[in-house]
Amino acid sequence: MNRLNLKNNLILAPIAGYSDAGMRTLCRRYGAALTFTEMVSAKGLYYNGANTKSLLFTYPEERPIGVQLFGSEPEIIAYAISLPELKKFDVIDINMGCPVPKIVKNGEGSALMKNPELVYKIIKAAVQAAQGRPVTAKIRAGFSSDDLNAVEIACIAAQAGASAITVHGRTRDMFYSGKADLDIIKKVKESVDIPVIGNGDIKDNSSYKRMVEYCGADYVMIARGAIGKPYIFAQILNQDFEYSAKDAIIEHLNLLCGYLDERTAVSNMKKQIAYYVKGMRGSKQIKEKIFQTFTKAEMLHAVESLL
Ligand SMILES: Cc1cc2nc3c(=O)[nH]c(=O)nc-3n(C[C@H](O)[C@H](O)[C@H](O)COP(=O)(O)O)c2cc1C
Incomplete structure (x- = not known):
């Protein structure tokens, strides 16, 4: 073993x-x-x-x-x-x-x-x-x-x-x-x-x-x-940590774009974002807007302006 x-x-x-x-x-x-x-x-x-x-x-x-x-x-x-x-x-x-x-x-x-x-x-x-x-x-x-x-x-x-x-x-x-x-x-x-x-x-x-x-x-x-x-x-783990959903989403998208083609990265990220924004005020509208994006730049812009 x-x-x-x-x-x-x-x-x-x-x-x-x-x-x-x-x-x-x-x-x-x-x-x-x-x-x-x-x-x-x-x-x-x-x-x-x-x-x-x-x-x-x-x-x-x-x-x-x-x-x-x-x-x-x-x-x-x-x-x-x-x-x-x-x-x-x-x-x-x-x-x-x-x-x-x-x-x-x-x-x-x-x-x-x-x-x-x-x-x-x-x-x-x-x-x-x-x-x-x-x-x-x-x-x-x-x-x-x-x-x-x-x-x-x-x-x-x-x-x-x-x-x-x-x-x-x-x-x-x-x-x-x-x-x-x-x-x-x-x-x-x-x-x-x-x-x-x-x-x-x-x-x-x-x-x-x-x-x-x-x-x-x-x-x-x-x-x-x-x-x-x-x-x-x-x-x-009861550790101190800082967290911002917006920063996490942007980092996650950047990491996906580091190895996937842009279309796939953006498409995969939509599923993830649905969870990142869960429970947030206005999450339905945020999702709707983000789901209409198809390039990294569009998605980043939507995330920056909505979150
Ligand atoms: C969307 C989804 C995909 C999953 N994919 C896998 C997988 O690829 N391999 C696996 O062993 N279990 C997979 N699972 C099961 C999880 O690893 C885990 O055993 C299960 O969700 C129970 O844990 P949780 O209550 O923490 O979610 C998946 C579960 C979900 C909800």
Whole structure:
């Protein structure tokens, strides 16, 4: 087992469409000890997809950083891990929780929860390919409420050599609704020797404390609570911090423009801005105006004048 060696116990989750290099950089600056790319298709990397590879861009200040892969074939996952583009990643995570039908139909994501033997093979192959870097798995409470097998899957992942296990306390059937089950995270912690990363519904200091104190989680992973709120890490760590949504949006946009073409950066930024302005007075009008921009200059102008 390889230790994660992080400066604190707060981790930014892999979030498809959101945990880009901009969000990750801001979250790091506000104290996240580790961040993850959004899920990246191992098959996409195998077939050399340009779109897939753009998800692998990172800024040097992001390290330590983890990449999350999804797939169902141990050899393809091992191949992806051994690519030169993945050398810079300090942690390799395998997605075993994605609930999306297209992914599940292919036997990937949360479908792996129903296939313990394959979980073993995938982790074993990934650990071998990772050459000493920690391999982690991100699982759910189970596939459905009548099959809560997180403990079994976590034990198998640990036996296969995983360095830590993330447990999102919902079943696949719950997608992102309902409440995360803290008891299952606690049970996993009591059942494995490797560190447990607790995940689900962390939005403030008290939900963070519950995850650490009640579940015994070694690390805490935040997803939705950090979208449009990169300062959540400093808040939970009780650190002094300065924050302005306007400055954060401008910095996020600049970071995206550093590696994406302008159209893509502006388009991706719209989704993020919807969260940055949430709860602000006049947020509906602000969004409407910003959504009508198509270049960086237009977006910057709108942000400068509206916020
Ligand atoms: C829009 C969205 C995209 C997500 N993408 C991923 C992903 O790429 N990989 C993954 O393992 N989990 C993904 N998740 C799940 C989160 O990482 C996390 O497990 C879940 O949202 C529960 O944590 P939270 O309550 O802090 O949001 C995604 C969740 C959301 C809402």
